[in-house]
Amino acid sequence: MADGTNNSDGFKDGSNTGNDYTYDTMGNLKTDQNKKITNVKYNHLNLPTEVVFNTGKIGYTYDAVGTRIAKKVEATGGTSVVTDYLDGFQYKDNVLKFFHQPEGFVEYKNNQYIYHYIYKDHLGNNRLTYADLDGDGEVSPGEIIEENNYYPFGLRHKGYNELATENPSGFKYKFGGKELNDELGFEVYDFGARNYDPALGRWMNIDPLAEKFYSLTGYNYAVNNPIFFIDPDGMESFGFATSYGVIDLEKFGGKVMFLKTGLSEFERDKGDDVIIKGNMTQEAFEQLNKSTSLKLKMDKNGKLSASGSAVTDSDKLLLEAINDENITVKINATDKNKEDGEYIFGDAFNGSSVKKDGKVVAKQTLNPNQTEIIEKFSEMPYGSISKHATLEAYIGAKNDPGAGPQQFNAYLKAHNETNKIYPDGDFAPKVQQLEIKVRYIKMKFGRTEARMYKKGAETVLFD
Numbered sequence: 001m002a003d004g005t006n007n008s009d010g011f012k013d014g015s016n017t018g019n020d021y022t023y024d025t026m027g028n029l030k031t032d033q034n035k036k037i038t039n040v041k042y043n044h045l046n047l048p049t050e051v052v053f054n055t056g057k058i059g060y061t062y063d064a065v066g067t068r069i070a071k072k073v074e075a076t077g078g079t080s081v082v083t084d085y086l087d088g089f090q091y092k093d094n095v096l097k098f099f100h101q102p103e104g105f106v107e108y109k110n111n112q113y114i115y116h117y118i119y120k121d122h123l124g125n126n127r128l129t130y131a132d133l134d135g136d137g138e139v140s141p142g143e144i145i146e147e148n149n150y151y152p153f154g155l156r157h158k159g160y161n162e163l164a165t166e167n168p169s170g171f172k173y174k175f176g177g178k179e180l181n182d183e184l185g186f187e188v189y190d191f192g193a194r195n196y197d198p199a200l201g202r203w204m205n206i207d208p209l210a211e212k213f214y215s216l217t218g219y220n221y222a223v224n225n226p227i228f229f230i231d232p233d234g235m236e237s238f239g240f241a242t243s244y245g246v247i248d249l250e251k252f253g254g255k256v257m258f259l260k261t262g263l264s265e266f267e268r269d270k271g272d273d274v275i276i277k278g279n280m281t282q283e284a285f286e287q288l289n290k291s292t293s294l295k296l297k298m299d300k301n302g303k304l305s306a307s308g309s310a311v312t313d314s315d316k317l318l319l320e321a322i323n324d325e326n327i328t329v330k331i332n333a334t335d336k337n338k339e340d341g342e343y344i345f346g347d348a349f350n351g352s353s354v355k356k357d358g359k360v361v362a363k364q365t366l367n368p369n370q371t372e373i374i375e376k377f378s379e380m381p382y383g384s385i386s387k388h389a390t391l392e393a394y395i396g397a398k399n400d401p402g403a404g405p406q407q408f409n410a411y412l413k414a415h416n417e418t419n420k421i422y423p424d425g426d427f428a429p430k431v432q433q434l435e436i437k438v439r440y441i442k443m444k445f446g447r448t449e450a451r452m453y454k455k456g457a458e459t460v461l462f463d
Helices: 257-261 281-289 313-323 368-377 384-399 408-421 428-434
Strands: 021-023 029-032 037-042 048-053 056-062 068-075 080-086 089-092 095-101 104-109 112-120 126-131 144-147 179-181 188-190 195-197 274-277 295-298 304-307 327-333 347-354 360-366 437-442 448-454 457-462
Touching: 274 281, 274 304, 274 313, 281 295, 281 327, 281 368, 281 384, 304 313, 313 384, 313 408, 327 384, 347 384, 347 408, 360 384, 368 384, 368 448, 368 457, 384 408
Parallel strands: 274 327, 327 360
Antiparallel strands: 021 029, 029 037, 037 048, 048 056, 056 068, 068 080, 080 089, 089 095, 095 104, 104 112, 112 126, 126 144, 179 188, 188 195, 295 304, 347 360, 437 448, 448 457
């Protein structure tokens, strides 16, 4: 098949003879005739360490756990360019270019730090970048830095809304919020565990979790449904956060037959729910149920209902949260110890959002494995952290609807008010009483161990 339009955008068919692609014995891309890639070398994690073109080569360096820390581009007959990645700070040839911030990034230019803000769509794609370049406190149309529109699998639209101000800082985090590696015509996104080609809608290296999703090709992106699914790190696809909750493919054994029959088993929020989702749903529910005088029930969708008498003020507030028609509390019960690059200590406040109908959705992350250890070690009532997390999310949504997790004052206000209503869930007094300390210890092979200490005792929270 030949492209008769002579349009150079999108997929570039650079070869019409032989096999366009070859792979190594692990299933990783070895050569690509269309991009003139003559060889790709990989490390033990199946991450590319060197990509050789007929016009030069790109070298990648990783730490022990596979996080990229450097990139070196060497064009044939040209000078090399080295990019270093240091915990969100990005340097080019030893000069700081920018660092990430919760709402976008900060460019370092002419000894000034210029805040850039990014509007993202529901899939996390970078759609609009803007900045107050003249410092007048307003953003004018001339201060819109960049606009991005995408085809479903991530290829950018061309030919309109292309601004002269685009990408002056070298900030290339676009589709999925991931970095585009466009040097030497490579044109792939680094998702962490794998590299993705938006022109093909396919990964170039093998799926580290291929055995979990046996009914799907190991090279598919987002279950071939990128309108609904995202892949945060190149390892596993999830449905984006909607009123249906987060759909975890692992629960379906990697099968996607449910897409053919719609999503009837996932009920829409009516604004009067406390909902528990995640791979630790049952454990979180049991902890919460044992922390209250109410008799709680949970349906197949994680929605709670309550009966019985609310004896304490905290039980009354929990009952209010379950029955409130304007606020939905979503608890993400997980066994993961990190969220958005930060360690979870029992639970994490995720703020709230306001829907078009004015109803509020509050979110909280909870690790039941951790909470059980913390409660036992700190001599706190069983389930107290689960109850505290639920009430904190609800109070936060009532006090500051729409406040994001980065708004510390909203969190602190909700946290302190919850402590007054339900002091049993307050960890701070136990820290003083028992002289508890928490330490995060760097171990071998990139591992981090969290340990809790008190007089005469210590325990491992996670490793």
